[in-house]
Amino acid sequence: MIAAAIYAVVQKDLLYAVIATGIISLILSIVFYILQAPDVALTEAAIGVALTTIVFIITIRNTVRMEDESDKNKNIKSAAK
């Protein structure tokens, strides 16, 4: 889980980072089950893995995919000025 979290923060490609957050939620739901909390595990599996990931992916689709791409855009814009 820690490895997935570090990967999600370090990765430049935002799509991979979002998938890593989905993996965090999946492992988290298994840990909840081991900690004897089946209700919470069910909720985390449904919301964290499916819905949050899909909302992030739609946002990435609507904006940019790479973390640095907005930076590149800025350079182009300032060059055009």
Next chain:
Amino acid sequence: MKKVLVILLLAVVGFYLADVFIGIGFGNDHFVKSDEIKPVKDIYLQQTVENLKVSNAVTSIVVNFRGFDTLGEVTVLFLSVTALGSILYRKRHHAGDRSVLFSASSIVTAGSKLLFPPILLLGAYVFIHGHLSPGGGFQGGVIIATGFLLMLLAYENYTVSHNALSIVESFAGITFAVIGLMGFMNGGTFLQNFLPVGTLNDLFSGGIIPIIYIAVGFKVAAELTGVIYTVLNEKGDQKNG
């Protein structure tokens, strides 16, 4: 430079957090046991079995003991749907015009048409049996919303009527509030039980708890489907930057 400062700050925060929580310990009983002072957990568990006849203690806490929390939480979800709609508002070109996410093949469309009714059935099962087994209104509602998400992804011109969603949502919310207020009529408090409680581990047990959880399930399903539909309708200005 900034990174070093941030890491130092996080190290201090993490050290004190870890110190406090390891001092508490893992898996210990944190409370002093005596006859006069009981932890709130024991009282809740005892009340759950003896007065409410509900198997799932989490359900009884969410719906009955902490019913106001749940009402506020459902209101927060409703507010988030409203905020999403107003923030992403833009004049629509055509009704039902939305960004095509994936051009789905015929295997995907046929498979999702096959899977859609079982997913709805699973969601309904989860929230009807919320007082007997793990699960409940929130989980069942999310599962139903996932089924609608599957259909929306597979079919390009599959639409959900906003009017139907808002009607279902308002009706479920009104049911919750009215059942809560009916507790006053019998001289009790908000969400006081007034139906017969039945026996433990029966489908018809627990008084008002299953009814409220079914209402919560419908409300959550309608709200989350609304969230997904609003976000999916959003058209990007340009593809991939």
Next chain:
Amino acid sequence: MDNTYYDLLTYVVYGSAILVMLIGLYAVLVKKSLLKIVIGLSIVDSGLNLLIVSLGYLKNGTAPIFSKGFFELAADKPMVDPLLQALVLTAIVIGFGVTAVALSLVIRLWRHHHTLYIDEIKNLKW
């Protein structure tokens, strides 16, 4: 089970929950992309939920469900604290709502400024 096992588990569970929270906070404080900040917020949420649920765990505890199997097999075992689980159940659903609203704000900002770089947005404001 013996006590040394639980002592080890104390460090593993609390340590991993706190580490995940700190990693998320690092992303919120350092990263420049708005989407990375929202991802960091959702990671902090996950770590906090794990911390709260693990506080309520008891040694040899069972899930707080009075099913038929509980009375037959495990009636003498202590039950895990259901109050914290109910709190976390609420917190997860609200966390999704917060994430959705934050992402819609990100989309709105992208529509206006065509950048997710926070310094750039700050410059455009003045």
